[in-house]
Amino acid sequence: MPPQAQGIIVNYRIGPKSQNSKECLIQFVNVKSSSEASKLIGRKVAWKHDNTKIIGKIVDLHGKKGLVRARFRKGLPGQSLGSTVELVG
Secondary structure (H helix, E strand, C coil), X not given: CCCCCEEEEEEEEECCCCEEEEEEEEEECCCCCHHHHHHHCCCEEEEEECCEEEEEEEEEXXXXXXXXXXXXXXXXXXXXXXXXXXXXX
């Protein structure tokens, strides 16, 4: 598994009055800049917990420090915050 294949879910995408649980901000381990993170756009990620597997796609960058925004098919539960996701495709 390559070193950047695992990421940590940092938070949901939030606005002033709303929170979107289908979109999450993810920090990958060895990605420290937006230029490195831009290579991940379009890749698929999977969050696994017990027998549950939720697939998402990296859709955009978030800031200049290497965070990416991923959109999942189903909303992620609150226990996913701080857990890991893996690149699948």
